[in-house]
Amino acid sequence: MTAIRIPNQRAVIDRRKLTAAIAEEVAATSAEKARPRVVELLREALANGRAELARRLQEKPSAGHECTHGHAFLMDQLIRVMHDHVVTHVYPAPNRSSGERLAIIAVGGYGRAEMAPHSDVDIGFVTPTKDTPWCEQVIEAMLYFLWDLSLKVGHSSRSLDDLIRMAKQDLTIRTALLEGRYLWGDQDVMEEASRRFWAEVVRGSEAQFVAEKLAERDARHKRMGDSRYVVEPNVKDGKGGLRDLQTLYWIGKYIHKVRNAAELVDVGLLTKSEYRAFRRAENFLLATRCHLHTITGRAEDRLTFDLQPQIAKAMHFADRTGKSAVERFMQFYFLQAKHVGHLTGVFLAQLDEQIASKRKARGLLAGFRAKPRNVRGYRVSGGRIAAPHDLWFQQDPVRLIEIFQIAEEDNLEVHPETMRMASRDAGLIKGKIRKDKRANDLFMKLLTGHNNPEVVLRWMNEAGVFGRFVPDFGKVNAQMQFDMYHHYTVDEHTIQAIGLLSRIEKGSLEQEHPLASEIIGTVSSRRVLYTATLLHDIAKGRGGDHSVLGAEVAMKLCPRLGLSAEETELVAWLVRHHLLMSATAFKRDLSDMKTIIDFVSQVQSLDRLRLLATLTIVDIRAVGPGIWNSWKGQLLSELFELSEERLRLGHKRRGRAERVAQRKAVVAELLGDKAYIIEALDDRFDDSYWIAEPEDVIAINLPHYYAAKEKQDKLSIHAEYYEARGATLVTVIGDDHPGLFYRIAGGIHLAGGNVIDARIHTTRVGKALDNFLVQDPLGRPFREEMQLDRLRVAIEDALGNKVELLPQLAKRPHPRARAETFEVRPRVFFDNMASERFTVIEVNAKDRPALLNRLARAMFEANLMVNSAHITHYGERAVDTFYVTDLLGGKLDTADRRKGVEQLLLEAASEQVEARQVEEVEDA
Known part of the structure; x- marks a missing residue:
C-alpha cells in the first residue's frame, strides 16, 4: 500500500502540535494525573479532524477516495501520538530487550486506507515472541485511549509464530493480513511478519484462497x-x-x-x-x-x-x-x-x-484438449463462444447482436475477452445498425429464444449492447422507482419478467401459475407476447402515463423489429392496457356483471384476453419477492374465466336464475349430507348472495348460519384458514345494524390483521352475514388456533363495545416504519358507471394500521351502506374500493352529496388527522 497523501494535512490534524501539547500537560504534573487532559486533547483532535473532513465532503460530495483516505490519515496520526505518549511517558523502557518490541499494523479496510467516518478501527499488535509484560502494558494502555474516544476497535495481539499459525487456519485473518499496512512501532517486526506471511501462508495456497473467497462472496x-x-x-x-x-x-x-x-x-x-x-x-x-x-x-x-x-x-x-x-x-x-x-x-x-494455462495435465489424457469448433465464424470451446479476433465487431457491428443470439440458441457462455470487446465496441451500434433487418431478426430470435433468454439478455445489458440497440430500453437502464412496492430497477424487472415468461412456456411453473401455463400455448403470437413484456414499462421516468407513452414507443419500435402492422397494433394495445386486468381484478367486484361487461368491452377478443392475462401474471410476479400470492392468482383466474365465458357466449350468457341454480347445485355437492340446509335457508338469502360469493365460501357460510339460527345466537363469529385464497376467512353472523362493518374491521385490525376483501350481506330477515378475507401485515394468513382465537375475541370485543376502538387503534405501531419516508396524497374517486346498482368509491392513501376502519367509519357517518370492499396494497400506498348505496339503496347521484362524502373520506385518510388523534390519546 502506498503512503496516504492528504491535501493540507495539518488542517485535518497537526501531529507535532498535538504531541507537544500532550508533553506539556505531562511535564506540568505526571503522566497519570495528566491522563484526563490527554484524553480531552485526543478527543478534541478527533472531533476537529472529522469536522474538517465532513466540510471537505460537503464541498466535494463525490470525493470518496479523498474522504476515506482522510479518515484513515486522521486515525493514523492519533494512534501514532498515543503510541509515542505511552512508550515515552506512561511506560518508558529505555533498555528494552529484543523481545520488548512492538509493531502496530492497520488491517482490513483501515489497512487499505478506506475508512468511512464511523468505520471500525481494525489494528493488529505484533511482537517477536510471546507478549512480554511491557508489551502487554503498552497494548492495554493504547486500547484504553481508543475506547475513551468512543471508537469501535477490532484488535488482535499476537506473536509472529501465532500470527502465521492462525493465518493458515482462518480465511478472515488471512484476508486481514493481506491488507496489512505498517502503522507505527518496530518496523523490523513488521517486515518479518510480511516476509513470513508471503513465504509460509500464501505460497501454495493461491487456488484454495480464490475458491474460499468466491464461496464467501456467493454466500x-x-x-x-x-x-x-x-x-x-x-x-x-x-x-x-x-x-x-x-x-x-x-x-x-x-x-x-x-x-x-x-x-x-x-x-x-x-x-x-x-x-x-x-x-x-x-x-x-x-x-x-x-x-x-x-x-x-x-x-x-x-x-x-x-x-x-x-x-x-x-x-x-x-x-x-x-x-x-x-x-x-x-x-x-x-x-x-x-x-x-x-x-x-x-x-x-x-x-x-x-x-488454467498454468495447470499441467497429467495421466493418460495429458496434452489432450477438446478441439475448438467453428459456429458461424465464432470459436466455441469449453462451452464458451468467442470472437476470432480483436476487430471482429468493428468489421461488422451486427455481430454484437449475433453473438448473444448464438449464445442463447446453443446454450453457451460468452468468453470474457469477447465480453470485454463487446463492451468496448457497443458504441458502434448507431442508427444504421438499429435499422438493419438482419440485426433486428437476430434480436427477435434472442428475445423469443427457447433456452434462457433472461440470462443472455442480462449479459447483453451488462455489456451495454442492449441499451444501444434499443435506446428506449437504455433510458430505463438502472432506473428505480422511489416506492416500497417495486423491488428491482426497471430493466432488471423487465428481464426477470421475460425469464418468467420463458419458464412458464417451458412448463416449469405449472404449480405456481396454472392459468398462464394453460393458456400460453394458445396465444396467437409468441413474438407479440415477448415484445409486449419487453416494452410494458419502457416509458417509465418520462413524466406522464407510462402506459400511454409506452404504447407510442411500441408503434414506432415494433415495425423496426420486424413485426407486422397487426402485431404492432396488438403489442401497443397490450402495453397501453397492461395494468387493466390487475386493476379490475383487485379493485372491482367481480360478482357485479357490469365489471365483467366493462372489462370485456375493452379486451374485445379471446386472444387479447389470453395475452393480457399472461403479461399481467409475469409483470406482477417480477415486481419482487412476496408480491405475488394465491389471492391475486385466484382473483385473476376468476376474472379470466368470467370474461372468457362472456366472450364465448356473448349476450347469450346464462341468465341470473340459471346461474343461481347452477351454483346451488355445486354447493349441494360440496355440502354432501348437509345439502338440506340450502332448502332450509332458501327464504333467507336472495340471488345477490348466491352470485356474489364463491361456491366454496357459501358451503362454509350456510352450516354456520344454520347452526346460529338453531341456537338462536345473536352473534356468531368464525375464523378459518382459507387455502384457495392464501388468507383467513372471517365470517360474522348477527343482527344487522349501522356501524357493523367499521367495528368488525376495527376488531380485525386490533388483532393484527389486514382486511384484503370484504362482502357485506343482509338476509331477508334482517340478519347480517359478512365475509372478510384477512392476512397479517406481511401478506400471510392466520392459521394457528391461537391466532384465530385472537381474531374472534377482538371482533367480539369491538362489536360489544368492550374496547374503545379509536384510542387502541391509534396506539398500534406501523408494521412498515419506513413508509413514513414517502408522501402519498389522499385522493377519492367516484364512479357511477362501473355498477348498475352501486356507486363505486376508490380511496388512494398512505397505507397504515386501521385505515380501512377509519374509512368505513367515515362512510357510516355519511349514512352510506357498504356492500363490498376490496383492498389492494402497492408498498406504502393503499387503494381501498367500496361498492356503496345511500340508506334508501340509491346511488350517490348529486355532486353535493359526493362532495360531502369526499370530504369525510379525505379527513379519515389524512395523516394529520391521525397524528392529532394519537396526540389526544397520549394526552389522555
Missing part, C-alpha cells in the same frame, strides 16, 4: 438478496457493492502480489479502461458510504428509503422532468453496481484462464 450475495438491483442496497456487502471490488483486489494481491488496484492492469486482470471504471465505481460507492455514516452518525451501510433522499441532496442530485433527484441518484448508483458486476465477471474469467 454474502445470497444473504443480501442475490441481486445488485434491490432497491434498498447494502453499499458495502450487497451485490455490486464495495466488498465485490475488494474481493477482486484481494484475489489479485494474493495471486500476483499487487500493491494497489492499478497494478491489476499490469498483471493482465483488468484493462486500463476497466481499471478506470473500477476507480469510478469505487469512488462513488465510498462517497455514498461516507454520506451514510455522516448523516446517521454511525456505521450504517444500508441505503434505506429514508436515507436515499438525504444522500441524493448531499451529493447535489436535482429533480428532472419525470425523475426525482432520489431516482436519478439511485439510477447512477445502480449503473455503478452494474459496472462492478461486469468487472467481476471479466476479472474472474480472466483469472480462470490464467490459472
Whole structure:
C-alpha cells in the first residue's frame, strides 16, 4: 500500500502540535494525573479532524477516495501520538530487550486506507515472541485511549509464530493480513511478519484462497438478496457493492502480489479502461458510504428509503422532468453496481484462464484438449463462444447482436475477452445498425429464444449492447422507482419478467401459475407476447402515463423489429392496457356483471384476453419477492374465466336464475349430507348472495348460519384458514345494524390483521352475514388456533363495545416504519358507471394500521351502506374500493352529496388527522 497523501494535512490534524501539547500537560504534573487532559486533547483532535473532513465532503460530495483516505490519515496520526505518549511517558523502557518490541499494523479496510467516518478501527499488535509484560502494558494502555474516544476497535495481539499459525487456519485473518499496512512501532517486526506471511501462508495456497473467497462472496450475495438491483442496497456487502471490488483486489494481491488496484492492469486482470471504471465505481460507492455514516452518525451501510433522499441532496442530485433527484441518484448508483458486476465477471474469467494455462495435465489424457469448433465464424470451446479476433465487431457491428443470439440458441457462455470487446465496441451500434433487418431478426430470435433468454439478455445489458440497440430500453437502464412496492430497477424487472415468461412456456411453473401455463400455448403470437413484456414499462421516468407513452414507443419500435402492422397494433394495445386486468381484478367486484361487461368491452377478443392475462401474471410476479400470492392468482383466474365465458357466449350468457341454480347445485355437492340446509335457508338469502360469493365460501357460510339460527345466537363469529385464497376467512353472523362493518374491521385490525376483501350481506330477515378475507401485515394468513382465537375475541370485543376502538387503534405501531419516508396524497374517486346498482368509491392513501376502519367509519357517518370492499396494497400506498348505496339503496347521484362524502373520506385518510388523534390519546 502506498503512503496516504492528504491535501493540507495539518488542517485535518497537526501531529507535532498535538504531541507537544500532550508533553506539556505531562511535564506540568505526571503522566497519570495528566491522563484526563490527554484524553480531552485526543478527543478534541478527533472531533476537529472529522469536522474538517465532513466540510471537505460537503464541498466535494463525490470525493470518496479523498474522504476515506482522510479518515484513515486522521486515525493514523492519533494512534501514532498515543503510541509515542505511552512508550515515552506512561511506560518508558529505555533498555528494552529484543523481545520488548512492538509493531502496530492497520488491517482490513483501515489497512487499505478506506475508512468511512464511523468505520471500525481494525489494528493488529505484533511482537517477536510471546507478549512480554511491557508489551502487554503498552497494548492495554493504547486500547484504553481508543475506547475513551468512543471508537469501535477490532484488535488482535499476537506473536509472529501465532500470527502465521492462525493465518493458515482462518480465511478472515488471512484476508486481514493481506491488507496489512505498517502503522507505527518496530518496523523490523513488521517486515518479518510480511516476509513470513508471503513465504509460509500464501505460497501454495493461491487456488484454495480464490475458491474460499468466491464461496464467501456467493454466500454474502445470497444473504443480501442475490441481486445488485434491490432497491434498498447494502453499499458495502450487497451485490455490486464495495466488498465485490475488494474481493477482486484481494484475489489479485494474493495471486500476483499487487500493491494497489492499478497494478491489476499490469498483471493482465483488468484493462486500463476497466481499471478506470473500477476507480469510478469505487469512488462513488465510498462517497455514498461516507454520506451514510455522516448523516446517521454511525456505521450504517444500508441505503434505506429514508436515507436515499438525504444522500441524493448531499451529493447535489436535482429533480428532472419525470425523475426525482432520489431516482436519478439511485439510477447512477445502480449503473455503478452494474459496472462492478461486469468487472467481476471479466476479472474472474480472466483469472480462470490464467490459472488454467498454468495447470499441467497429467495421466493418460495429458496434452489432450477438446478441439475448438467453428459456429458461424465464432470459436466455441469449453462451452464458451468467442470472437476470432480483436476487430471482429468493428468489421461488422451486427455481430454484437449475433453473438448473444448464438449464445442463447446453443446454450453457451460468452468468453470474457469477447465480453470485454463487446463492451468496448457497443458504441458502434448507431442508427444504421438499429435499422438493419438482419440485426433486428437476430434480436427477435434472442428475445423469443427457447433456452434462457433472461440470462443472455442480462449479459447483453451488462455489456451495454442492449441499451444501444434499443435506446428506449437504455433510458430505463438502472432506473428505480422511489416506492416500497417495486423491488428491482426497471430493466432488471423487465428481464426477470421475460425469464418468467420463458419458464412458464417451458412448463416449469405449472404449480405456481396454472392459468398462464394453460393458456400460453394458445396465444396467437409468441413474438407479440415477448415484445409486449419487453416494452410494458419502457416509458417509465418520462413524466406522464407510462402506459400511454409506452404504447407510442411500441408503434414506432415494433415495425423496426420486424413485426407486422397487426402485431404492432396488438403489442401497443397490450402495453397501453397492461395494468387493466390487475386493476379490475383487485379493485372491482367481480360478482357485479357490469365489471365483467366493462372489462370485456375493452379486451374485445379471446386472444387479447389470453395475452393480457399472461403479461399481467409475469409483470406482477417480477415486481419482487412476496408480491405475488394465491389471492391475486385466484382473483385473476376468476376474472379470466368470467370474461372468457362472456366472450364465448356473448349476450347469450346464462341468465341470473340459471346461474343461481347452477351454483346451488355445486354447493349441494360440496355440502354432501348437509345439502338440506340450502332448502332450509332458501327464504333467507336472495340471488345477490348466491352470485356474489364463491361456491366454496357459501358451503362454509350456510352450516354456520344454520347452526346460529338453531341456537338462536345473536352473534356468531368464525375464523378459518382459507387455502384457495392464501388468507383467513372471517365470517360474522348477527343482527344487522349501522356501524357493523367499521367495528368488525376495527376488531380485525386490533388483532393484527389486514382486511384484503370484504362482502357485506343482509338476509331477508334482517340478519347480517359478512365475509372478510384477512392476512397479517406481511401478506400471510392466520392459521394457528391461537391466532384465530385472537381474531374472534377482538371482533367480539369491538362489536360489544368492550374496547374503545379509536384510542387502541391509534396506539398500534406501523408494521412498515419506513413508509413514513414517502408522501402519498389522499385522493377519492367516484364512479357511477362501473355498477348498475352501486356507486363505486376508490380511496388512494398512505397505507397504515386501521385505515380501512377509519374509512368505513367515515362512510357510516355519511349514512352510506357498504356492500363490498376490496383492498389492494402497492408498498406504502393503499387503494381501498367500496361498492356503496345511500340508506334508501340509491346511488350517490348529486355532486353535493359526493362532495360531502369526499370530504369525510379525505379527513379519515389524512395523516394529520391521525397524528392529532394519537396526540389526544397520549394526552389522555
